Amino acid sequence: MALVPYVENVIPALSKLQNSSAQFHFANHDVCLVQDWKKLGVAAVVWDAAVVMCMYLELGQVEIKGKVAIELGAGTGLVGIVAALLGAKVTITDREPALDFLSANIKANLPTDIQESAVVSELSWGEGLERYPAGGFDLVLGADIVYLEDTFVPLLQTLEHLCSDTTVVLLACKIRYERDTNFLSMLKQRFRVEEVYYEKERDIHIYKAWKLPSRRDL
Numbered sequence: 001m002a003l004v005p006y007v008e009n010v011i012p013a014l015s016k017l018q019n020s021s022a023q024f025h026f027a028n029h030d031v032c033l034v035q036d037w038k039k040l041g042v043a044a045v046v047w048d049a050a051v052v053m054c055m056y057l058e059l060g061q062v063e064i065k066g067k068v069a070i071e072l073g074a075g076t077g078l079v080g081i082v083a084a085l086l087g088a089k090v091t092i093t094d095r096e097p098a099l100d101f102l103s104a105n106i107k108a109n110l111p112t113d114i115q116e117s118a119v120v121s122e123l124s125w126g127e128g129l130e131r132y133p134a135g136g137f138d139l140v141l142g143a144d145i146v147y148l149e150d151t152f153v154p155l156l157q158t159l160e161h162l163c164s165d166t167t168v169v170l171l172a173c174k175i176r177y178e179r180d181t182n183f184l185s186m187l188k189q190r191f192r193v194e195e196v197y198y199e200k201e202r203d204i205h206i207y208k209a210w211k212l213p214s215r216r217d218l
């Protein structure tokens with residue numbers, strides 16, 4: 001599957017994605033991420049959903065310090081970096097072609113004493129899930145990862161594998177197409193889902209989800 005879904009310059013609002021870097025200030029730290037749209041497409045630019053997710057994490061409405069977290073489809077790693085800066089132990093994942101770029105951004109932005117709180121790892125949704133502990137995470141984070149219909153089933157399988165019934169899932173979503181809501185419907189069959197935040201300017205929704213007990217557990 002190609003990592004570049006848009007033809008450059010066709011959508012003017014996407015032009016900022018072609019900047020070679022993006023700067024932020026979160027968790028009392030400056031974060032400067034290298035972007036490379038031409039080389040890696042969607043995985044190598046910072047999407048608004050990641051920015052809004054970090055704003056939400058900073059609000060402190062979800063406990064992060066000391067929690068074991070995993071980020072799915074991390075791209076440049078902004079969310080994982082901010083989660084680590086806020087005190088989580090975080091596994092930051094994406095597909096294999098994105099990992100070197102992701103690792104370099106994380107290394108460049110985490111102070112040495114926090115570097116070991118973040119581990120980069122390959123996770124292509126639905127594949128090799130046995131490498132990750134079933135139900136082994138307190139927090140599962142995903143920013144702008146609901147956009148490819150073909151991935152909805154494996155993404156849901158991945159969430160089901162990673163979550164116990166106490167895991168909190170946070171998804172920051174831009175609902176671009178009607179089909180994106182299909183994923184939310186699928187999610188609601190296995191998880192309790194609440195919208196906990198909406199950022200109007202960027203039109204980003206944050207959903208919080210908890211796995212429903214399976215029939216066996218009832």
Ligand SMILES: C[S@@+](CC[C@H](N)C(=O)[O-])C[C@H]1O[C@@H](n2cnc3c(N)ncnc32)[C@H](O)[C@@H]1O
Nearest residue numbers: 042043046047050073074075095124125143144
């Ligand atoms: C729109 S980008 C979002 C990147 C980042 N989370 C952000 O918000 O800036 C979608 C990300 O999902 C990843 N992705 C797409 N399909 C995937 C799959 N099947 N398994 C794992 N990651 C995938 C892409 O590589 C990309 O990094």
